[in-house]
Amino acid sequence: xxxxxxxxxxxxxxxxxxxxxPQVDFHxxxxxxxxxxxxxxxxxxxxxxxxxxxxAAEKVQWIMVASAGIExxxxxxxxxxxxxxxxxxxxxxxxxxxxxxxxxLSLKRSLPAIYENQRSRDWNRKIRSSELHGxxxxxxxxxxxGSEIGRLLQAFGVRTIGCNRSGKQALHMDEMVSFEHxxxxxxxxxxxxxxxxxxxxxxxxxxxxxxxAMKNTAIxxxxxxxxxxxxxxxxxxxxxxxxxxxxxxxxxxxxLPTEHPYWTMDNVVVSPHVSSHSGKYVERxxxxxxxxxxxxxxxxxxxxxxxxxxxxx
Amino acid sequence: xxxxxxxxxxxxxxxxxxxxxPQVDFHxxxxxxxxxxxxxxxxxxxxxxxxxxxxAAEKVQWIMVASAGIExxxxxxxxxxxxxxxxxxxxxxxxxxxxxxxxxLSLKRSLPAIYENQRSRDWNRKIRSSELHGxxxxxxxxxxxGSEIGRLLQAFGVRTIGCNRSGKQALHMDEMVSFEHxxxxxxxxxxxxxxxxxxxxxxxxxxxxxxxAMKNTAIxxxxxxxxxxxxxxxxxxxxxxxxxxxxxxxxxxxxLPTEHPYWTMDNVVVSPHVSSHSGKYVERxxxxxxxxxxxxxxxxxxxxxxxxxxxxx
Numbered sequence: 001x002x003x004x005x006x007x008x009x010x011x012x013x014x015x016x017x018x019x020x021x022p023q024v025d026f027h028x029x030x031x032x033x034x035x036x037x038x039x040x041x042x043x044x045x046x047x048x049x050x051x052x053x054x055x056a057a058e059k060v061q062w063i064m065v066a067s068a069g070i071e072x073x074x075x076x077x078x079x080x081x082x083x084x085x086x087x088x089x090x091x092x093x094x095x096x097x098x099x100x101x102x103x104x105l106s107l108k109r110s111l112p113a114i115y116e117n118q119r120s121r122d123w124n125r126k127i128r129s130s131e132l133h134g135x136x137x138x139x140x141x142x143x144x145x146g147s148e149i150g151r152l153l154q155a156f157g158v159r160t161i162g163c164n165r166s167g168k169q170a171l172h173m174d175e176m177v178s179f180e181h182x183x184x185x186x187x188x189x190x191x192x193x194x195x196x197x198x199x200x201x202x203x204x205x206x207x208x209x210x211x212x213a214m215k216n217t218a219i220x221x222x223x224x225x226x227x228x229x230x231x232x233x234x235x236x237x238x239x240x241x242x243x244x245x246x247x248x249x250x251x252x253x254x255x256l257p258t259e260h261p262y263w264t265m266d267n268v269v270v271s272p273h274v275s276s277h278s279g280k281y282v283e284r285x286x287x288x289x290x291x292x293x294x295x296x297x298x299x300x301x302x303x304x305x306x307x308x309x310x311x312x313x
Numbered sequence: 314x315x316x317x318x319x320x321x322x323x324x325x326x327x328x329x330x331x332x333x334x335p336q337v338d339f340h341x342x343x344x345x346x347x348x349x350x351x352x353x354x355x356x357x358x359x360x361x362x363x364x365x366x367x368x369a370a371e372k373v374q375w376i377m378v379a380s381a382g383i384e385x386x387x388x389x390x391x392x393x394x395x396x397x398x399x400x401x402x403x404x405x406x407x408x409x410x411x412x413x414x415x416x417x418l419s420l421k422r423s424l425p426a427i428y429e430n431q432r433s434r435d436w437n438r439k440i441r442s443s444e445l446h447g448x449x450x451x452x453x454x455x456x457x458x459g460s461e462i463g464r465l466l467q468a469f470g471v472r473t474i475g476c477n478r479s480g481k482q483a484l485h486m487d488e489m490v491s492f493e494h495x496x497x498x499x500x501x502x503x504x505x506x507x508x509x510x511x512x513x514x515x516x517x518x519x520x521x522x523x524x525x526a527m528k529n530t531a532i533x534x535x536x537x538x539x540x541x542x543x544x545x546x547x548x549x550x551x552x553x554x555x556x557x558x559x560x561x562x563x564x565x566x567x568x569l570p571t572e573h574p575y576w577t578m579d580n581v582v583v584s585p586h587v588s589s590h591s592g593k594y595v596e597r598x599x600x601x602x603x604x605x606x607x608x609x610x611x612x613x614x615x616x617x618x619x620x621x622x623x624x625x626x
Binding site for chain 1: 428
């Protein structure tokens with residue numbers, strides 16, 4: 001049994017794996033594909049495998065993606081071979097929810113202005129801060145991460161409106177609306193947050209009509225995938241002040257090109273796709289991988305966090 | 314009946330008062346003391362009255378302080394005349410708790426670095442973010458504001474240790490410790506937050522021994538009063554890296570002098586005493602003042618939020 005990691009866990013994490021599975025031959029190789037042919041299982045962040053790699057990995061039966069997004073995997077090549085794919089859905093919820101709340105609270109409590117005034121030694125108390133308390137948020141994609149965001153927002157006294165395909169109830173949402181009816185709810189929202197994955201249904205889901213329906217004071221936050229809205233639509237909404245602010249962790253094109261207008265806009269925060277980062281990330285991924293691997297080795301039980309390559313999540 | 318406001322509420326707030334109390338003669342005068350002699354009640358932010366003003370205000374029976382801190386009032390002059398003093402304790406809890414969480418989350422989720430990298434168009438994903446989740450906070454002063462901070466920290470999965478004079482249980486604290494025994498708990502804390510008022514007991518409460526007992530990774534946040542710790546002690550702790558960070562909303566001397574080292578230190582955030590600011594502030598102060606005034610006019614009932622001028626809070 002050979003398992004190829006296409007990234008390098010810390011020394012103690014490698015030891016943890018080797019101690020738990022003495023019968024397994026682990027290879028930890030970053031940007032080195034020499035072990036593809038003999039790998040039975042591949043553990044990857046999901047951004048480094050091509051259709052050719054899948055062809056080369058002729059023995060592989062399970063790809064474990066240590067990430068939530070699988071849109072960069074070669075879907076067809078994997079589906080044809082009926083390779084099992086699992087992800088680490090759920091481990092992002094704590095750091096991502098904390099990032100969303102950090103950005104939102106920072107704007108409401110004037111932290112960018114406070115930091116800037118400190119740089120110029122300016123004791124400026126004429127700062128107009130406001131509160132999360134008593135406001136309303138629409139959460140596009142109230143799944144594991146979205147519900148955790150909802151739970152925290154509710155603790156701050158924010159009304160939460162979840163928005164998904166069906167409009168069916170989700171955790172920690174005061175109200176629900178379907179994608180189809182979101183236009184009716186947008187005028188109520190102080191914040192519109194997305195953590196939607198990239199699927200054929202979510203691509204360009206938000207159009208200029210949606211931004212026109214939002215409050216002029218609304219904060220739009222995209223922490224899902226950059227193809228939810230085109231740059232053209234979002235730039236227009238920001239430049240014509242249809243909304244007040246955008247906090248973006250994901251972009252149509254990543255890395256965001258140096259000449260992109262977002263970098264210098266006063267009403268945009270550019271976060272370089274780091275909202276799920278955490279010192280605890282790989283540790284938590286292993287907490288999911290290890291029990292799955294034990295069962296797989298025992299009786300080829302299909303792992304938890306199975307991904308449906310056709311649905312895309 | 315004459316009531317003197319030493320600050321100017323918004324037009325609609327003035328109208329609200331005049332409509333509720335047609336029998337009262339309101340004066341809204343900023344930095345203008347010509348009406349002191351005839352005022353029965355004074356409403357002030359608590360920073361603009363001297364012992365001479367109290368002598369001049371010969372009719373005054375009640376001073377309503379639209380703030381939490383009363384340390385700048387002329388205590389002796391007020392106590393001698395047995396003037397009733399009330400404050401607006403409680404109305405700061407939402408904005409202040411949101412400010413504390415904003416600053417804490419901002420540091421944990423690397424917002425200062427994200428903002429700085431944006432200014433140089435730097436798509437830098439090598440950002441070391443960490444989480445509130447699973448950490449421990451000591452809260453000095455678990456009263457109305459401190460408990461609200463505790464409630465929110467607990468929602469983020471933070472263990473809360475309240476610290477007050479008696480060590481008696483306070484709301485939303487997993488554990489309590491008295492001032493006397495705080496040294497024993499400091500080594501456990503990832504954050505040490507103070508919202509203590511300024512009293513003879515809290516002045517210089519924290520000494521270099523306390524900072525030496527804290528983790529090197531600890532974040533110290535002072536949102537109470539600047540005399541809790543001397544600049545000399547705190548500077549030494551920061552410069553010798555006994556703690557990792559200080560977020561200060563209050564200072565020994567305010568405004569913080571332009572030449573003060575805090576302004577340029579990498580491990581200090583200078584917030585110019587704005588953590589309680591909110592667009593809802595005066596409205597909430599009136600929500601406390603109006604029912605109190607109704608009762609006072611009806612039967613001279615002592616207002617809620619009474620302040621004990623001897624204890625200092």
